[in-house]
Amino acid sequence: MKGNMLIVHGGGPTTVINCSLYGSIMEARKHHEIGTVYGALGGTAGLLAEKFIDFSTVSQNELELLKQTPATAIGTSRTHLETEDYQKMIAIIKKHHIRYVLFNGGNGTMDTCGKIYRAAQGKDIFVIGIPKTVDNDIAITDHCPGYGSAARFLAQATAEISQDVRSMPIHVCIIEAMGRNAGWITAAASLSKGDVEAGPHRIYLPEIAFDEENYLQDVRDLYNKYGCAVIVASEGLKKADGSPIVDPIMQIGRSTYFGDVGAHLAELVIKRLGIKARSEKPGILGRASVLYQSSVDRKEAILAGEQACKAALSGKTGVMIGFKRISSSPYSIQVIEIPIEEVMLHERPIPAEFIAEDGSGVTDKFKEWCRPLIGGDLLEFAWFNQ
Known part of the structure; x- marks a missing residue:
């Protein structure tokens, strides 16, 4: 028929x-x-x-x-x-x-x-x-x-930001990635990593409870070592009790609007550590950049x-x-x-096997899984300032 x-x-x-x-x-x-x-x-x-x-x-x-x-x-x-x-x-x-x-x-x-x-x-x-x-x-x-395109965007953007930050190592840069409850996009930033100094230096996923003091200690240590740091953080970071690290700024019906996680994390570095910091939030550009x-x-x-x-x-x-x-x-x-x-309304978080033991990064198993999806190698950069 x-x-x-x-x-x-x-x-x-x-x-x-x-x-x-x-x-x-x-x-x-x-x-x-x-x-x-x-x-x-x-x-x-x-x-x-x-x-x-x-x-x-x-x-x-x-x-x-x-x-x-x-x-x-x-x-x-x-x-x-x-x-x-x-x-x-x-x-x-x-x-x-x-x-x-x-x-x-x-x-x-x-x-x-x-x-x-x-x-x-x-x-x-x-x-x-x-x-x-x-x-x-x-x-x-x-x-x-x-996902593959959003992952490619964030990985390449992170590589570019990392190159900028280490070229003039005077501050900490927080990159806020999309993904309220699952950290798949955030994790893709790991594909940008070249040598150990390049960044990203830490990746914080929503699947792992965020500890503010541990974060500040990590940033302090990285800054003392490299003079800079690149941090990639999910917009959905939560505390151990499950509450968001940034309080909602507005609620309309069932919709909740949260403040910027990246700006909050940069502000913590400035206020608590006295270190220059800034945040970058690609937002919808990460899903719209053809x-x-x-x-x-x-x-x-x-x-x-x-x-x-x-x-x-x-x-x-x-x-x-x-x-x-x-x-x-x-x-x-x-x-x-x-x-x-x-599959109806069943969210799939990143499995434990893809998350680093210390909770601030991902495993090689994740990179092996993700790399084919981004459609080829990222751009490579020259670096002489050893």
Whole structure:
């Protein structure tokens, strides 16, 4: 039976979410069972408002641009959905003769995907999830499209900042990395490390309780040794009691807005140690910088989009496309289909085997796992000031 396809983006964008969109559209065009391929303009909010784009009206040249377009070309949202909204979406999906629905996003989006799947059971609608998150915290899959590019950005940016800091070693620099509850992005800074003096000198993950006194002692020791220090810290650092190291500055409903961790850590160094310090917070630049897009990330995002389309056409529903690591050297993965209910809102933190014993760095095992995802070597720098 012929039916239309709808692609919905949810949550924070990445540099490769449009690559998955491209993969799904291109794959759908190969199959006569699919009529029109729609995109929801503005995520689930667009779906509920019936704001769709018909991709048959888009030129091939513009579709090719998706592979180098950061964020999402069809828009996204974090719309809070009530129980009745899922039934509304099913009615809209049926109204537009949509048989295949692909949800591309992170943990929250996979939760929505799972709820739509439940609501669609028995209605000849096939629902598939496509993982997307720079945080890399979706359960079961080895990694998520979006992470490799964010990891490459932070690793290269850390290398560049480290080179600057040691060129004129007079201060401490704190780099705040994205990742509220999982430190995958923060950990990727370790790939920038060249010689022992270059930095980053310490990496603080949200999986490890932050100790202010230990941190200050580390900074003091590093400054005495090198005349400078480069610290990479997760935005989600917490104390031993689980509370954030920076108090919330505003709360609206269920949303909490925290202060800058990097600025807080730099201020501690200035006030407590009397050492010049500054903070850098790439923020959304780290997930939007297409110049740092990983070639591996791009390829796998396209693959995930293609496979989601194929899964729906084969009659699969209620699954998310994922990756299983076969080998890190040479790098090899296998596409798998994961029951959506096994990943709905299940955050995956960095495992203990990837975290250094002293809690202020990562292991070689993490670097071996992460290195293939960033899509090639980082830039190397000259250094003569021994």
